[in-house]
Amino acid sequence: MGALTRRQRAWWAVITVLVLVYALFPVAAIFATSFKLPSDLNSGRFLPAQWSWTNYEQILVGNAQGLFLSALRNSIGISLIATAIAVVLATFAAYAIARLDFRGKRLILTTALAVSIFPVISIVTPLFNVWRAVGLYDTWPGLIIPYLSLTLPISIWTLAAFFRQIPWELEQAAQVDGATAWQAFRKAIVPLAAPGVFTTALIAFFIAWNDFVYGISLTSTERARPVPAALAFFTGASQFEEPTGSISAAAVIVTIPVVVLVLLFQRQIVAGLTQGAVKG
Amino acid sequence: MASIVLRDVVKEYGDGFLAVKGVSLEIADGEFVILVGPSGCGKSTILRMIVGLEDITSGDLEIDGTRVNDKAPRDRNLAMVFQNYALYPHLTVFENIAFPMRLAKGRFTDEEIRERVTRAAERLELTEHLERKPGNLSGGQRQRVAMGRAIVREADAFLFDEPLSNLDAKLRGQMRTEIARLQRRLGTTTVYVTHDQTEAMTLGDRVAVLRRGELQQVASPRALYEQPTNLFVAGFIGSPPMNFLPGRVEGDVLHLPVADVPLDERLRAAVGDRSLVIVGIRPEHVEDATLLDDARADAGVRFETDVDVTEWLGAELYAYIPFETAPEVASKLEELDRDLDGEGMRSQVVVALDAESRVRDGDRAELWFDPARLLVFDPESGVNLTRDDEAAARIDERNEELRRASLKRAQERDRADGEASPAQERAAS
Numbered sequence: 001m002g003a004l005t006r007r008q009r010a011w012w013a014v015i016t017v018l019v020l021v022y023a024l025f026p027v028a029a030i031f032a033t034s035f036k037l038p039s040d041l042n043s044g045r046f047l048p049a050q051w052s053w054t055n056y057e058q059i060l061v062g063n064a065q066g067l068f069l070s071a072l073r074n075s076i077g078i079s080l081i082a083t084a085i086a087v088v089l090a091t092f093a094a095y096a097i098a099r100l101d102f103r104g105k106r107l108i109l110t111t112a113l114a115v116s117i118f119p120v121i122s123i124v125t126p127l128f129n130v131w132r133a134v135g136l137y138d139t140w141p142g143l144i145i146p147y148l149s150l151t152l153p154i155s156i157w158t159l160a161a162f163f164r165q166i167p168w169e170l171e172q173a174a175q176v177d178g179a180t181a182w183q184a185f186r187k188a189i190v191p192l193a194a195p196g197v198f199t200t201a202l203i204a205f206f207i208a209w210n211d212f213v214y215g216i217s218l219t220s221t222e223r224a225r226p227v228p229a230a231l232a233f234f235t236g237a238s239q240f241e242e243p244t245g246s247i248s249a250a251a252v253i254v255t256i257p258v259v260v261l262v263l264l265f266q267r268q269i270v271a272g273l274t275q276g277a278v279k280g
Numbered sequence: 281m282a283s284i285v286l287r288d289v290v291k292e293y294g295d296g297f298l299a300v301k302g303v304s305l306e307i308a309d310g311e312f313v314i315l316v317g318p319s320g321c322g323k324s325t326i327l328r329m330i331v332g333l334e335d336i337t338s339g340d341l342e343i344d345g346t347r348v349n350d351k352a353p354r355d356r357n358l359a360m361v362f363q364n365y366a367l368y369p370h371l372t373v374f375e376n377i378a379f380p381m382r383l384a385k386g387r388f389t390d391e392e393i394r395e396r397v398t399r400a401a402e403r404l405e406l407t408e409h410l411e412r413k414p415g416n417l418s419g420g421q422r423q424r425v426a427m428g429r430a431i432v433r434e435a436d437a438f439l440f441d442e443p444l445s446n447l448d449a450k451l452r453g454q455m456r457t458e459i460a461r462l463q464r465r466l467g468t469t470t471v472y473v474t475h476d477q478t479e480a481m482t483l484g485d486r487v488a489v490l491r492r493g494e495l496q497q498v499a500s501p502r503a504l505y506e507q508p509t510n511l512f513v514a515g516f517i518g519s520p521p522m523n524f525l526p527g528r529v530e531g532d533v534l535h536l537p538v539a540d541v542p543l544d545e546r547l548r549a550a551v552g553d554r555s556l557v558i559v560g561i562r563p564e565h566v567e568d569a570t571l572l573d574d575a576r577a578d579a580g581v582r583f584e585t586d587v588d589v590t591e592w593l594g595a596e597l598y599a600y601i602p603f604e605t606a607p608e609v610a611s612k613l614e615e616l617d618r619d620l621d622g623e624g625m626r627s628q629v630v631v632a633l634d635a636e637s638r639v640r641d642g643d644r645a646e647l648w649f650d651p652a653r654l655l656v657f658d659p660e661s662g663v664n665l666t667r668d669d670e671a672a673a674r675i676d677e678r679n680e681e682l683r684r685a686s687l688k689r690a691q692e693r694d695r696a697d698g699e700a701s702p703a704q705e706r707a708a709s
């Protein structure tokens with residue numbers, strides 16, 4: 001692509017701004033709302049009349065604390081465990097897919113793809129019944145298992161694409177250079193595989209972290225309910241007050257880790273997502 | 281420094297494919313041996329067995345008199361340069377070259393490592409790239425880093441697997457001479473796999489020609505060129521390749537599709553009682569009769585023929601002469617063509633004439649060759665019937681003498697350089 005003319009550049013700027021406003025306006029609205037006082041909620045203005053921490057106090061130390069903090073704990077714990085399991089399993093699967101020739105390799109890949117495009121909503125009801133029957137309803141494993149069905153397929157695909165690009169000959173080169181089999185793997189392969197595994201972990205974590213459908217359907221109490229589902233159960237300070245402010249504050253808090261991680265690792269994430277498409 | 285001996289080495293891959301069928305080869309200390317052959321003939325397999333990356337199915341591999349079949353690669357102390365260089369992308373050039381020394385824990389101090397890497401980098405002109413990552417280097421620079429990694433730890437032997445095949449023609453020429461110079465200076469035993477004619481002929485002290493996992497001939501480049509043992513070697517060595525023509529024997533005359541050759545004593549002995557043979561003549565041994573002085577012209581065979589296409593290349597002129605092949609040898613020649621990765625081209629004679637020649641497309645030309653240059657092959661077995669074992673042995677002997685002499689010269693020169701700069705000498709020891 002050659003250099004853009006001034007006109008083109010102006011157009012791109014306009015389009016970029018439009019897209020940014022369209023994408024970020026809701027976020028900004030939630031952010032602003034989270035600092036409003038309850039009395040300010042229906043004022044019809046975008047920015048709060050008076051910036052206040054009331055909502056944050058309420059969910060972190062106030063009377064909504066129990067609801068929110070337990071949900072936050074659930075979310076973090078469940079997402080981390082689901083991510084860890086998914087990444088470990090996907091690493092093994094992807095290693096086999098990338099390096100070995102075995103029957104059923106295509107089958108595994110197509111199954112993974114089929115699982116990942118299967119609509120979540122259509123299995124949530126049967127799962128609800130099964131989980132109640134086997135006692136997994138409203139437990140951490142009850143959410144971790146369905147989350148694996150979301151995170152495993154994409155992890156397998158991205159990691160397999162990553163591993164295929166690793167020059168495995170390096171392992172042999174290292175052995176000739178005087179390394180033991182284990183040294184060769186650790187010094188020549190792990191440094192190359194690590195970024196791929198890390199990126200995959202990030203992507204898997206976001207998927208689990210952002211889930212709402214499983215979270216709301218397969219939990220009933222604070223035992224396992226994750227934040228996105230818990231938001232729906234917030235109540236205002238009194239029965240007559242709307243919980244909008246607290247919900248906004250909670251939403252901001254759960255968005256922060258995602259935003260920070262994406263900002264820190266955006267290059268790796270883009271590389272990971274486009275790994276299969278672009279041959280290095 | 282080490283000698284390498286292969287004794288009846290066989291490799292059968294897991295899928296039952298017999299890639300190497302009993303190869304025996306003795307490589308002397310300090311020798312530069314080339315493994316050459318068409319794609320899939322087992323060159324890389326042999327190299328990988330020597331270095332220990334591939335198990336040896338049967339037979340013995342000895343390095344310096346010790347059987348090493350069961351030793352891990354790291355215990356063989358050999359250095360290998362891979363076709364795609366196999367550099368560690370996450371390490372800088374410096375660390376790539378230092379890698380083997382870092383693995384040999386305790387053998388080298390940091391100071392020593394730095395000295396050796398710096399010296400190797402100087403030798404390979406990599407000094408200003410030491411802190412860069414291999415991904416940002418050009419093909420030739422990467423190649424040199426791979427070489428640096430190989431030479432830095434004073435391995436017993438160097439193994440190269442088509443190290444120049446990813447470079448463009450010009451760079452390949454430069455690196456070729458660089459490798460030759462380096463090997464002479466270091467005097468390290470070297471096994472070099474290639475399927476490039478020029479590399480095979482110019483680099484090696486000896487060339488081993490392989491075909492479908494079997495050794496065809498091991499000899500000096502010159503002996504391969506002048507005294508090939510069979511059709512395959514004759515067709516493989518030389519560019520453009522040797523022409524093969526059906527030759528019908530009638531009384532005292534050998535009828536070729538393009539000319540009739542009187543049978544002299546040498547040819548008579550070679551032909552024996554066969555009535556049909558395959559005759560080989562190198563393109564560069566045919567000349568334009570009009571450019572020769574009479575004395576020479578009378579000593580050979582003149583013939584007139586129709587030239588189909590000509591190519592003028594500045595230094596010489598290629599002329600293509602189509603001919604009808606004999607059905608009895610057609611299948612043998614086709615098989616040979618397949619073995620040589622040929623394209624099943626129609627049967628034609630290629631001749632390389634003097635660039636002064638006036639022959640052009642479609643001309644009827646008068647050409648000439650010396651029958652003493654003809655090679656005669658058995659049409660069934662493909663054996664070279666005109667091969668002179670004594671002459672071949674003489675060529676190899678002479679070649680060996682020259683090799684020793686040039687090795688000695690290179691090392692004397694190296695020593696002289698060393699005395700000129702004592703600092704460098706200290707770094708070396």
Ligand SMILES: Nc1ncnc2c1ncn2[C@@H]1O[C@H](COP(=O)(O)OP(=O)(O)OP(=O)(O)O)[C@@H](O)[C@H]1O
Pocket residue numbers: 293294295297299317318319320321322323324325326475
């Ligand atoms: N891992 C393997 N399993 C089965 N067969 C193999 C394996 N590696 C190589 N082969 C076969 O062994 C034969 C020799 O292979 P090799 O790589 O040594 O050829 P090569 O002479 O190096 O060819 P090229 O010039 O193309 O590199 C080939 O026919 C190949 O198909």
Ligand SMILES: [Mg+2]
Pocket residue numbers: 323324325
């Ligand atoms: Mg090869």
